[in-house]
Amino acid sequence: MAPSAEQILKAVEADLPEEAIGREALEDCSSVASRLPSGVRSYYLECRLDDDPQVDFLVQFTDRLQACRDLQAVLPASPSRSWEQNVSLFRRWSDDATPLREVPFLWLEYDIDADFDSVIPEASPSIGVERGYFSRYRERPDSDNAGALRRASAGLAALASPAPSDVLQATVDRCVRALPARGALIYVSWMITRTPSCLKLYLALPKTEVLAYLARIGWRGDEERVRRVIETQYGPVQETAFIDVSVDDRVLSRVGFALSQLHRREMERFTEQWACVDVPPECTRKMAAVRRWPGIAEMRLDGQRSWLHRWLDLKFILEENGRLRPKAYLGFMPRPPLPFA
Numbered sequence: 255m256a257p258s259a260e261q262i263l264k265a266v267e268a269d270l271p272e273e274a275i276g277r278e279a280l281e282d283c284s285s286v287a288s289r290l291p292s293g294v295r296s297y298y299l300e301c302r303l304d305d306d307p308q309v310d311f312l313v314q315f316t317d318r319l320q321a322c323r324d325l326q327a328v329l330p331a332s333p334s335r336s337w338e339q340n341v342s343l344f345r346r347w348s349d350d351a352t353p354l355r356e357v358p359f360l361w362l363e364y365d366i367d368a369d370f371d372s373v374i375p376e377a378s379p380s381i382g383v384e385r386g387y388f389s390r391y392r393e394r395p396d397s398d399n400a401g402a403l404r405r406a407s408a409g410l411a412a413l414a415s416p417a418p419s420d421v422l423q424a425t426v427d428r429c430v431r432a433l434p435a436r437g438a439l440i441y442v443s444w445m446i447t448r449t450p451s452c453l454k455l456y457l458a459l460p461k462t463e464v465l466a467y468l469a470r471i472g473w474r475g476d477e478e479r480v481r482r483v484i485e486t487q488y489g490p491v492q493e494t495a496f497i498d499v500s501v502d503d504r505v506l507s508r509v510g511f512a513l514s515q516l517h518r519r520e521m522e523r524f525t526e527q528w529a530c531v532d533v534p535p536e537c538t539r540k541m542a543a544v545r546r547w548p549g550i551a552e553m554r555l556d557g558q559r560s561w562l563h564r565w566l567d568l569k570f571i572l573e574e575n576g577r578l579r580p581k582a583y584l585g586f587m588p589r590p591p592l593p594f595a
Contacts, residue, residue, distance in 0.1 A: 257555040257588060259287040259313065265553060265562055266276035271543035274301045274582060276467070279309035285372040286311045286364045286469070293317055295359070296565075301544070303537035303580040304324050311364040312583075315344075321360065321515050322348035336376040336446050339413045343379055346412035354399070354409040358382050365447060381409035387440060392515045394494070403430045403440040410453075413444055421503040422453060429455055429499060433469040434463050441497070452502050453469030456512075460497040461488050466511070471499070475507040476576045481580070483511050487570055490530045498569070507574040514539040514567045515572075515585075528568055531558035533580045544582040554574075560588045 257265075263284060270280065283299065283533065290313060300313040315321035320345040329341060340362065349352045364370075383402040384535030432441050436459075443454040459467055461484050465477060469580035488495055488511065498510030513531065518524045526548035533541045544566060551562045567583040 256292050256559075257399065257560070259290040259297070260284065261555055262294075262297065262562070262586070263287045265551075265555060265588075266564065267484065268539065269547065269549070269551070270299070270584070271540075271546055272457060273543035274303070274540045275299060275309055275584070276307050279307060279366060280330055281485060282366045282372060283309060283311040283364075285552055286366075286375045287317055287377060290555050291321070291328050293324050295322045298586075298587060299584040300363075301540070301582050301584070303533055303540045303544070303582055304312065304528065305536070308365075308367055310366055310506050312361055314359050314361050316346075316359045318347045318355070323355070326446055329365055330374050332374075334376055335592075337374070339446055340377060340379055342414050343381070343412045345410060346408065352412075353401075354381075354407050354412065356403055357409070358385060358387055361441070361443075363443070363445075367448075376447045378443060378445045378447045379409075380454075381406065382441045383409070384438055384440045395438075397433075397436070397438045399430050399437075399439055403427065403472055406430075406439065406442040409567070410444065413446065418496070419503065422501065425454065425501045425504060426453065429457075429501065429505065432467060434467060435456065436460050437463070437467065451560060452500050452506065454497045455501065457497050457499060459495050459497060460493055461491060464495050464497065465558060468499075471505050473499070473505050473507070473509065475509060475574070479572055479576055479578065480509070483570055484570065487513065487531055487568075490521050490523065491517050494520060498571075509570065510569050510571045511569065511590075512569045515565055526566060528566060531568060534578065537580050540582070541580070544584060547584050559591055560590050561591050562586060 294313045295316045300310040325344050344350050359382040362377035364377045366377050383405040388397045438458045440456045444450050450529045496512040500506040500508050527545035547564055548566050549564050565585045570579045571579045
């Protein structure tokens with residue numbers, strides 16, 4: 255049997271930077287982990303690098319048949335609406351008769367905020383709609399945005415009530431159809447636990463085409479701030495920008511810029527600590543702390559010899575007021591050791 259989420263979170267606890275992951279936040283994440291099914295493939299702890307102590311917990315599933323069975327096994331006796339929506343999504347994912355069968359992964363994101371309920375934690379789903387996503391570690395996959403849009407629409411329909419409005423669906427269609435030739439829709443996230451809820455599209459774009467793309471979809475944020483992010487935070491990256499575009503019935507001004515492990519092959523001097531990336535002065539203390547996170551540790555999990563891989567991703571959120579807020583994503587996942595190790 256695979257180790258539980260609770261066991262894995264406990265295994266990385268000693269390596270977590272206290273400056274970024276406070277004790278109270280960790281306890282809340284542990285309460286989420288204790289209620290998760292087995293079969294989680296990888297994890298993120300998402301923390302803000304400014305003075306905001308909030309830490310969110312994200313989990314990824316890649317085995318659609320097992321994930322559906324396991325999620326239903328931990329369904330609360332009186333499930334909330336978001337629980338019912340997520341179970342509906344996972345059921346459709348396991349159905350060979352739907353376009354969702356081609357989805358390589360699903361994420362659940364638990365916002366540990368003022369509305370967090372440790373007894374029945376609620377999650378917003380993210381649907382991986384790019385079939386060739388994992389090949390991005392080696393090469394840029396061929397775009398299939400028509401297929402990605404079909405899978406995204408099926409996922410939103412599976413989430414059922416409240417169903418996406420026709421205007422929202424039209425906005426998503428417009429954003430996808432406006433992508434340049436080398437652009438791609440990677441996943442779509444419906445933040446159903448937030449008030450108000452909104453949809454996020456995670457996109458890959460040539461960094462030279464980000465501003466032109468945002469103009470085409472009717473984004474009305476600060477273009478100069480975007481240009482500055484592309485020239486500074488994305489300066490060492492040769493080609494690809496990964497961006498979050500938020501939509502409700504229109505494209506919102508808030509936009510996120512991610513730096514992920516996929517950028518390794520596009521950087522001459524990649525370091526796991528992102529040494530080439532600067533953050534605002536008020537974020538330097540936490541940034542220094544999270545840079546200690548990456549590494550690999552050998553340990554026994556559920557009686558089995560395992561390697562626990564830890565990595566660091568970053569995201570820069572350009573808020574509607576023009577403020578740039580950095581976030582750190584502390585990723586971790588267990589792996590079996592190589593046969594010869």
